Amino acid sequence: MSHLVSPSLLAADFGNLAKDINLINESLADWIHCDIMDGVFVPNISFGFPVIEQVKKIARKPLDVHLMIIDPDRYLSRFHDAGANILTVQYEACNHLNRTAAEIRRLGMKAGVAMNPHTPVSLLKNILPYIDMVLIMTVNPGFGGQSFIMESYSKISELRKMIDDGKYDVLIEVDGGIDTRNARKLIETGVDVLVAGNSVFSSEDPAGTIRKLKNLD
Secondary structure (H helix, E strand, O other): OOOEEEEEHHHOOOOOHHHHHHHHHHOOOOOEEEEEEEOOOOOOEOOOHHHHHHHHHHOOOOEEEEEEOOOHHHHHHHHHHHOOOEEEEEHHHOOOHHHHHHHHHHOOOEEEEEEOOOOOHHHHOOOHHHOOEEEEEOOOOOOOOOOOOOOHHHHHHHHHHHHHHHOOOOEEEEEOOOOOOOHHHHHHHOOOEEEEOHHHHOOOOHHHHHHHHHHOO
């Protein structure tokens, strides 16, 4: 499978969000990444159900929704109803991760688990058979435009081996400081999905940057 690109709306122009969603629609991007922050689990607040519902009305790509919130189980069905296709919860925010992942799948979404930079991927050993994706945070979550944490490569490599050795059908996604300079190495290390926000929407040619991330030319 060729790798996927999921531009993050966190870095989009919220004064004209429809324009940037349509830009993604017309680009080579595969998904649209939506970061949900509650100001508690992470020190920032982003957007919630009303915005997701409006994004879904315009989007022609699957919505890749990442919940950086405490007690996400309260909202799983609401994010499904709002339009999420892939729903990722934070490992650190879930007391009963198997139950959460099972409910996400029962609702008809792909189930993802995200891990903060300090969390070892070895903790995922017993959940890999029950999920569809792991999101490795390559910055400390909460704000866009941060620098990539170099130690992430070893985490990705370790996770890739765990998935391959177990023959699990699980994608590896990365988010944080992703751009055209490190994308190729990330794919070579074992990544399946690149999330890019600031590097896309701050560029002079966002669609061209998405194309470069997709084709790595």
